[in-house]
Amino acid sequence: MLTRHHIRIKVLQSLYAFSQNGSTDGKKALKDLKQSLDNIYRLYLLDLYILRLLVSFLEERLEIERSKQLPQHGLILVLEKAIQDKFLRRLAEDAELIATLEKYRVHFGDAKDFIRSILFAYWNSDLAQLHFTAESPLPAGWVKQFYAAHVAYNTELHALYENMELHWADDLDSAQMMVVKTMKNINQDKPLLVSLYKDIEDASFGGELLVKTLKERPEWEKAMAEKAKNWDIERMAVIDRLLVEMALTELVSFPEVPAKVTINECIDLAKEYSTPKSSAFVNGLIDSIQMDLQKAGRIHKWGKGLL
Secondary structure (H helix, E strand, C coil), rough: CCCHHHHHHHHHHHHHHHHCCCCCCCHHHHHHHHHHHHHHHHHHHHHHHHHHHHHHHHHHHHHHHHHCCCCCCCHHHHHHHCCHHHHHHHHCCCCHHHHHHHHHCCCCHHHHHHHHHHHHHHCHHHHHHCCCCCCCCCCCCCCHHHHHHHHHHHHHHHHHHHHHHCCCHHHHHHHHHHHHHHHHHHHHCCCCCCCCCHHHHHHHHHHHHHHHHHHHHHHHHHHHHCCCCCCHHHHHHHHHHHHHHHHHHHHHHHCCCCCHHHHHHHHHHHHHCCCHHHHHHHEEEEHHHHHHHHHHHCCCCCCCCCC
């Protein structure tokens, strides 16, 4: 499931697109944000879909081995055991997963041959030789090993994903953590699929932050212009301005979020997405405007230690 940090990243990307397109349509920006967040779930499902394809691929290998004039009976036994793996059987048979894959229209289209090549690369790898040797039992955790070696760290697959959706390069870690959580759910008798959000509050957080930031932009731009007297507001890095606007909105409009969390998150995002000097600049600007907002009684936080 997504962390608040990653939700903030998607809000930042939406604000940047809104700013660069010269748009004034806040409803469209909100719709695009929701689509961007839903796309992370689709990325998670695509990785699960590859694991489902692994089942049918191994079934093909089993039938090929059985049809040989001199089949390896030990290999047949290992393949039969692999196909009956508890996690893979759930992937193949889970009604909720099948319905969700159809709902999100999860498929690889013209890239299906590339996905087949990933499975063949695994079958011909040293890892598969370790997994499917007739002389030893199928090792525990072999599906996780396949996923790590041939999916999670597959740079060619990542390039394919990025061609499918530009921002998926930023979303891979979140989607892959959801896959790992799905694997753990099997052993804990929990529903197979992982939710995109931890709770209702997280589900609404991104949209609220986007809408409220857009609403307060004129005030925040005026405040930044007054504080950064040696800087033309138009010459400030766009990302820096947007991060300050997001942080100020959180400080004023999200009383349940500690001020320290808001500021630290903003600084981290500046380090990730802006210039080397941006974090110090953004921190100083927020701190200066925050003091004015506190004096004006604009910042109210709930709970102990939130300020």
